[in-house]
Amino acid sequence: MVKAVSFTLLSLATAISAVAALDPVGQFKRLGACPTLGCVFPPDNAEFLAGAHFDVRVEIHAENDAKPNTDYSLTIEKLKGTHKDNKNGPKAVDFSKWSKVKPNAQESWDFTYNKDAAAYWKFMDGDKNASTNVHVASTAWRHVQINEPGTYKVVLKYNNGKKTEAIWTVNPVQKRKAKNVILFIGDGMTTAMITAARLISKPHTSGKYTKHMHMDQFPVLGHIMTHSLDSLITDSANSASAYNTGHKSSAGALGVYPDSSINPFDDPKQELIAELLRRRSKKNGGAGGVGIVTTAEVQDATPAAVYAHTRNRDEKATIVDQMIHGANPVVADVILGGGGKYFHSKTGGKSLNGTDYYAAYSKERGYKVVNDRDALLNYKGKDPLLGVFHSTHMDVWMDRNVYKQNLKKNPTDPTGNGQSALNQPNLDEMVLKGLEVLDKRHRKEGWFMMAEAASVDKMMHPLDYDRALADLLELDNTIGKTKEWLKRNKLDKDTLILVTADHAHSFDVYGSVDTQYFNSFSDSEEEEKKNSVGTYENSGWPSYVDANGDGFPDNWDVRYTLAAGTAGFPSHREDFQININGTRVPAVISTTSHHHYEVYETNPVSDPHGINKGATMSAHEQVGVHSLQDVPIFASGPGANLFAGIQDNTEIFHKIAEVLGLGN
Incomplete structure (x- = not known):
């Protein structure tokens, strides 16, 4: 035999x-x-x-x-x-x-x-x-x-x-193992970033941490290989699509295999987790709920991968339409994030055919629409919930909570009224409210939620490491509050929680920096400035302290910081210090290039007293790029053991489908 x-x-x-x-x-x-x-x-x-x-x-x-x-x-x-x-x-x-x-x-x-x-x-x-x-x-x-x-x-x-x-x-289709799945995605998050976030936020004595991050405490840890269909390095669209379809794809594609036609919407499609969940058989529990939460635009690559099909992730106006008007549309129970300009045609609006999609979502699909933090937290109903809190991507945790003056720079209100979005919710507030709505609408059938800390990635690109790590810490705090909410509502034993990233950045820490010593030298004394970087035995502990225990450093502008960087970056200056006045802009368009395409050079305004770092890639790139690293996946709850070990990103779909009993 x-x-x-x-x-x-x-x-x-x-x-x-x-x-x-x-x-x-x-x-x-x-x-x-x-x-x-x-x-x-x-x-x-x-x-x-x-x-x-x-x-x-x-x-x-x-x-x-x-x-x-x-x-x-x-x-x-x-x-x-x-x-x-x-x-x-x-x-x-x-x-x-x-x-x-x-x-x-x-x-x-x-x-x-x-x-x-x-x-x-x-x-x-x-x-x-x-x-x-x-x-x-x-x-x-x-x-x-x-x-x-x-x-x-x-x-x-x-x-x-x-x-x-x-x-x-x-x-084959497997027997259902859990009622609910929450997929947390720290966009661009790597093990090195988690290590750095732990270092600046958790107390330690004699080199040992006395408190750990919430994701540190998950019982199952695995790693995910992130290659795309036809390249070493993936982007958020096709990597998130792999999680939602079980199929590889190419850069920029959502829920399709890109063909060579002109039409970005006729490419061969694959069915999504959310679509399968909506038509799940009665014998496996019936149609379930779908929740989408992000700090990016709700049409951005990772959230759109939950519900959209297109070769081009930048077709954001049509992506908004697909949610409620597409072929067998997902019509999620909860949609929370930014991207207001694609919902209206007022000042700055870019909605499809000038449609008022706030009205369309409300009248055609029964959504309750909210546009600021107060309206979100005050909502107690069970109608499907659409919350859009910024005209584009939501502002990062650092500016929402510490350097609030940076919120006043642009007309960013999601309704197109020309004002600034000054009252945006945090990720934990969006996730917990989303869970409330999903529980009211689908406690019996169960649900799937994707919740994304988008600006871990969006801040790694411009090399703004402090803002990226702050958003990672916001994700970790949200995970802790989510576990408490599930236990309080007696859903913890029925819910699989996954925490992962869609791709990597080549970020790492190689020492610490005495910024006081760094700043004592003139701009021309770069060699002396570099002496402020301590490595090996001189890589002493940084100055960050979380005395109030909220999971974040109490002060971000400290003397001893991290010597950190990435492998793929444009020409820029580095001073290893927080950018108080907003997101870093490392490079700008050159005005002297003879090429027909854009060429970028060091931004003379950003970090003007830093050391010069020459580009490690084409001058056509303005910001840092993704990397090859495997990304971690943490799992807790029924079916968590499936996610241990090394796995391809397409396997995540099949394992979630197994846990939720999706298929025939």
Whole structure:
């Protein structure tokens, strides 16, 4: 019996390896996950949940003067596991016949791409002939389902005998383990950032902490690999999409595999956790609730990944419309964050077709709309709740709570009245109010909430480390208050809590800085200024103290700070001190560059007395960039053990789906 099983697995592995191909090397590509002239989406090595809906698209490419051959076919067969079974079992059959889905009419279009760095930068500098032309013939199948678990081989035959083959794995539906799931995302958060946040906020004696962060106390810890479909480094859109769909994607994409068409909304879609939860079978508890909380715009990449489908994360006006008007829209029970300018057409407004979406959400879907902290906290009803508190991204914790004068600089009110948004809630207030509403609306069926501390990432980009760490601490405090709320409301044993990041930044701490000594030297004495950085035995403890026990340093403008930095940054100056007057702007557009594209140079106003740090990447980049690091995931509650160890970001979807009993 054991030998038979081993033979089956070995045969299946052999069959799969014969099809699978390594990702092509190089920085530029014609189309993500399409190394040949024949493309299949979903691509090779895709993984599905049994019963989940998805779209399929094939593309045939021809470059320059060639034309694509429109005579192509797509077949599918289920692999049985042994050579004997494959020989006598079902043969490959036409995909349309097998799926019982009629394909859309064949389409055609053209696009261009750059083959390598030389072509790309020539194109950026105005040479339109540097790009390669591609002509496309394509067919799409919409709303496909595979209900039977197993391994499938899909074959595209084109150009008189050429083949593109893909192996698809379909996972079975599992018995439900929890009623509720909260997915906390510290956007861009890494282990090094958590370590630094702990250092500046928790007391320690003889090198040992006497108090720990809330996420430190979770019983299960794992790590997540964050590569995108076609690149080493991911962005928030496709990384958050991996959590919500179980599929890889490309930069900027939400809930789709990016195709090469012009339309950013016709790309092949994958069903989202929230969509699956809305149509969950009665035997598994019925349709559940959905909550979205963020300190970014509610249309920003990470929150939009919960409910939107588009190749372009910047289509924010349409993303607002998708929530209530899309095909089978999610219509979340709770939506809280920023992004007011996409809800109205008043001063500064950018809503789709000038629509008043505050009114549309209220009249068409019954939302209670609130636009400031007082209105949020005073809401006691059970109608779906839309809270938008800023015209763009909400201000960071540091400016909302410490340097409040920075809130008065711009007309940021979410309603377009030209005033400043001076009364914004904190993350914990939004999360707890969101939980109240979800509990009132879906205590019996259960719910899923995604809550994001967005500006950990948004402050790491401009190298404003203090503001980034403050938002990380806000996330940790919110986690603690959430656990207390769940216990108080007798939901703690029914709720899985996950804390993770969607991607990394290359931040780390390498010592401490005596800023008093640093500031004692003139701007030209950079070598002496660098002597203020203490490493190894001289990396003494920083001056931050949390005497009132609120989880944050009582004073951010201290003498001894952290010597910290990232690996990928633009030219800038560094003085290792808090930016009291607002978010750091490390680099500005050069006025002397001869290039047709924007080139950035050191901002002469930001940190004027700091040391000079030359860029480690293209001068076309204005701020720091994401990095390759695995990100941590903390888990507590029913099903937490599933998240231990090293895992791909797509596995998070499948594990959440298992915990919530999603699928057929």
